[in-house]
Amino acid sequence: MARTGRRKRDRLRWSKLYTFSCLRPSVQLETSDTGTASLGGPGFSRVVHCNQPRLHYKKPLKYPTNYISTTKYNIITFLPKAIFEQFRRVANLYFLMAAILSLTPVAPFSAVSMIAPLAFVVGLSMAKEALEDWRRFIQDMKVNSRKVSVHKSEGLFGYKPWQKLRVGDVVKVEKDQFFPADLLLLSSSYEDGICYVETMNLDGETNLKVKRSLEVTLPLDEDEVFKEFRGIIRCEDPNPSLYTFVGNLEYERQVYAIDPTQILLRDSKLRNTQYIYGVVIFTGHDTKVMQNSTDSPSKRSRIERQMDKIIYILFSVLVLISLISSIGFAVNIKYYMHNWWFLQPDDKDNKLYNPKTPAISGLIHLITALILYGYLIPISLYVSIEVVKVVQAMFINQDLQMYDEEAGIPAQARTSNLNEELGQVHTILSDKTGTLTCNQMDFLKCSIAGVSYGVGSSEVEMAAAKHMASHSDLGTSEIEIEPSTPITPVFERVRKSTIKGFSFEDDRLMNGNWTQEPNSGTILMFFRILALCHTAIPELNEETGGFNYEAESPDEGAFLVAAREFGFEFCKRTQSSVFVRERYSPSEGPIEREFKVLNLLEFNSKRKRMSVIVRDESGQILLLCKGADSIIFERLSKNGRTYEVDTTRHLSEYGEAGLRTLALSYRVLEESEYLAWNAEFVKAKTSIGADREAQLERVAELMEKDLILVGATAVEDKLQRGVPQCIDRLAQAGLKIWVLTGDKMETAINIGYACSLLRQGMKQISLSTAPSDPTQQDAKKMFLLTEQAAKENLSLQISNALQMVKLERDPHAAFALIIDGKALTHALHDDLKNRFLELAVECASVICCRVSPKQKALVTRLVKEGVGKTTLAIGDGANDVGMIQEADIGVGISGVEGMQAVMASDFSISQFRFLERLLVVHGHWCYKRIAQMICYFFYKNIAFGLTIFYFEAYAAFSGQSVYDDWYMLLFNVVLTSLPVISLGAFEQDVSSDVCLQFPALYQQGPKNLFFDWYRILGWMGNGLYSSLVLYFLSISIFSSESAFRSDGQTADMAAVGTAMFTCIIWAVNIQIALTMSHFTWIQHLCVWGSIASWYLFLLAYGTASPLISGNAFQILVESLGPAAIYWISTLLIAVVCNLPYLVHISYQRACNPLDHHVIQEIKYYKKDLEDHDMWKRERSKARQKTKIGFTARVEAKIRHLKGRLHKKIPSITIQTVS
């Protein structure tokens, strides 16, 4: 950027330029006390002793230091807090209770087998928390240790880290540095104490804001003067409002009011100003930006919420079988226990098994049973999911195809707990500026004196032309878009111009050729307006010798670049003049002309125009005015309308091509006329009171009339690379796209066209309360409507529109809803919002313009709650934060506009186009992986957990488990965890290319094909079946009634348990192998390794001392291993467990194959290579029929053409269309 020029800027009196908002509030407080009367009262108690930070070292004036911390924990609080967080999960809490109870005799297991898995699982989660917090801490430290120049004493300044800064310190901030705290601006390098501030990090706005100091503090602009500086600031207490400030400064025994224009906020940046001096008012967490920071709400994915329900189901099952057990136990105790002499039922110390109190025994046993059947609840589910999600997030972060080479930013999954939600998105809500567009303007076309110049075409035009050319065969209705040959390279070839902001190509105007044009006088005026009518500041670029411009808006910058390229180089601005180097032909040297700026009438959104009044070298006074076409056209004089018709036509052409337009005009003023007006203007300017603004506006209005139209400019709000294509594909994947923008309606519609959300022939439904369209007849009337009437009117509009949509018969008809912020306020009211939503859902695209950040969030909520589907919000600026936090998934664009959105987001990408891969590839995979993984988890724990229950029925419900404690401990944590993690992390149903080529596959997610209740219950049923098979077959084979070996030994409990457990390990691992469709070496290792590790464990356990292994001592080597029955029963049971599932999937594949099955087969048999046409055809069919996007646009055009073909002679070529 233009930061290379570091020359000392001329000291200018900027107040002369900024006529509107620049009057210095020099009124003393004694006279005006509005709003500040309460100073010192509650909420306004802060006292700052300027330049005396020592006074703030003690109470009551002790304020927090500038040290900030965004960490959740510190060393002391980490353990209690993190543990508390962990046990807020109901499953973990249950396991904690179980672990505590395992220390009592009630527990069916040894304490270690309960505590170890819990400690492992919780420990892992806590380690992850600690790591994340550590990263935050490192980031904080980086910020805290930044250096700033602080007044030490005796007028000497020295560098200190930010965190050492105290309230009352005087700091000197230099150009392009961030403000370390909230400061009161004392003075700047400019004589009149103004400075430019970039507040990107606060509100996402890239334009510079002007701050100005109080008049009294102006002399404080050198290091030495701070020796003596003293002052007291009394002001409001810390609060999050960025745009208000109430306070006053007591300086040299007088009191001055301070307003927000003197406040420099932490995290904004000093621009275009060499240095400023300021006093620290708020530090650290008291600063407005920190007050503003809210913790992003923790979001949980749909699948996880559903998973909770399943866990509750399992809990109910757990309670149910525990009740059955405890009743069974009580019955046994009551009726049979006294017979069981071998249990010594009459023992006095025996409370648990006392036949006299079966009810108490039953109750105590309930606890035992609840612990015993805890294996139904997968303890490792959460931790496994967490591990898997971290791996998935790593894959997202590492994806080279989502890495932006230019910016050097990779995609980032900032929270990993929403990965699978990416695969279920239904509606995308997108910001416009910076998200769809680069917020970079390119001067592309202009219309001067009724002639349109500029042969370059906008991206939309080119893309459409390319499509039409490639599909000249109108016979087939199939539209092919090759994803492999993106359109972007084409642009790059065409756009050879490398000047930023300037893509204009037309030899008639370039290189001084314009002098040959018939209307060269008008053209000259056009160029001068471009070069003069602005508020920018030139900056010499030392490398190239040319000028760069610091402009308030990118449009303005584009105009100045254009003027420069046309030979009108704006080179210098003094406080009263603008200097332009004019060069009429390349051979001539430039002539530097001075234009005295007499007045500047600023642009604001209400006026929609700006003007300058200049006196040129010949002494002529001119008013140059640029503004929105409708505004300018209203103010043309009779003889100024020569080009109105042509220009209007051109403007609409430009609009259709997706360009932003402005009309340029001028007016020659008589000296006397100007003087009379100026007197009135100055009067208005110096008036004090609430209506000053209104007065100024009225006076300005007097001048801006009788204009002469010169022409119009068309600037392309450059779309980010690949945005239209991405929107097209996302639409084909069945996603709805809403655009929410703060821009005005016209701009929004233009962009809608540019990214193909709108197209010709679409029925546009505009909802507005204000007259957005000047052609509307009742525009003026509507403007006068009261709020209530406006609402009724809107209600009527919605009803009419709904009616229209319902009555539409044409299947190809598409509707677009465009609504402005005001109307939206009403539409979001409770009584209207449902109908509004109904209408919005019917429309192919929805564009909301002029929406405030809050409305963005409200719309998001409306869609989220109204439609009930997953919403994704994508944006890049601070104004999108609300929307990003509100949506189910927030995606931040880590581009130019600060990091606020990214910090609030769940995922960040650096380009909009990466959204496609993020959703269609990663989202799709993650959804399926997590869904399958959770289903499998429940299956495996049901299959295992219920066998324990069945055994109870055979053990008098005494709470004895047939398995060794160690087996159970290892089951969830080791023996079955890795395969399921490998499934969750690495499973791919189809490769990433196929995901992209068949967008329809994405719909499996939003339709929730893999985690609906049918499927979940199916898996639970499978678990139930497996548990029955596992238990009853094992028990029947290993019944203790007959020997299980040729040596005649019978099986004891250890042998039966071990054999049964072996079968479980085999069965669940074969099951997961059947579930997987993608085996890399990792899956092989995990699945087969798990089985192997079971045998290895058994060997190792068997060789351990019998004091540890108990009856499992040498069990594999001595008793089970040599028994043939052990091995063949394993084979039998593992096969029987998996037969139904195998039959199910075989049958499903044979008769009702899902899309990914068929594609897998095509890929498997390499049919895609053999039958290329089929592959191509299917790929195009896999796209949803959409009403928006390029494809739809091209299709509509073809339909349109076909319609004409039928009517007219059948020899029309397509070229005529584009």
Add this chain to the structure above:
Amino acid sequence: MSSPLASSSNLDGSDDTSPQQKQSKKPKYSRFTQQELPACKPLLTPGIVIGIFALVAVLFIPIGLASLSASESVVEVIDRYDADCVPSDMQGKELDFIQNSSTNKTCTRRLTIPKTMKSPVHIYYELDNFYQNHRRYVKSRSDKQLLQPSKEGETKICAPEGNTPDGKPIVPCGLIAWSLFNDTYQFSIDSGSIQVNKKNIAWASDRSHKFSKDVYPKNFQKGALIGGGKLNESIPLSEQEDLIVWMRTAALPTFRKLYGRIEKDLNANDVITVVIENNYNTYSFGGKKKLVLSTATWIGGKNNFLGVAYLTVGGMCLSLALAFIVLYLFKPRTLGDPSYLSWNRNPSASTD
């Protein structure tokens, strides 16, 4: 929004990112991180489906037949004696009979051998309704005490059979040992007695590693209640094989335990006389007592279930294989036939 300040540090970096810094942020290519690892993607083609079922059938049916025939070749003689061994005058008062130490508990039974039983013939006792798998029971033992002479005091978990009333530790302690089965059998054929080998009925590892040869029974059956059998205090635990077998708790309430082996062939129609000391109380809980003589093959004792299960599953798989053949014949689907893609099957569904 949690850390707006961190944002500025990032911005700082991106303002003048040197090429080196850019490079460092670029993910490194590896097949793993790009999820492009070579993978095998098996597919359930009709051939494979039919193949799997056929293979299972082919594998299972022979195994089933083999185990069924093995099971059939086992000869088993079962004799329930709990009811018959109560003298007729004590019928109905079985508990008094068994709990009275003065009654004569000797009982003679005659068993006819149906088929030749090849040596070794395993002798089992079978108990019914005896919850050796009850939690109170299973936990009531001290492995430490059994293995280490120094740990004989480790009887806490053995309660209520841990110490004698005067506080001396019981070795072996606990309910399991205390309820030791104590019926005895003596076999004879045609007035010649049959030697019963009671060695090696317990697992070798139990004898060598779990029950120490230095630990002798102490204070056994000297608690308040007398349970089952008594132990010879001069024989170390490692040689008390009946105890070792008994201490291997059974998984189900009906169980057999090895009593000994007859290392001699028994011929068909031999009549064996068994003299039973009917000491063990199963009458209180209505449990049956059986004496079992059985041979063993490679699948162990008589176990028809395994063979039947194998044959059933094998047969099922065979019919499944056939069913799938029929399915593929009558409803053939070319693999990878695009007409089965959802958008081709119901084109209307995709336009929403």
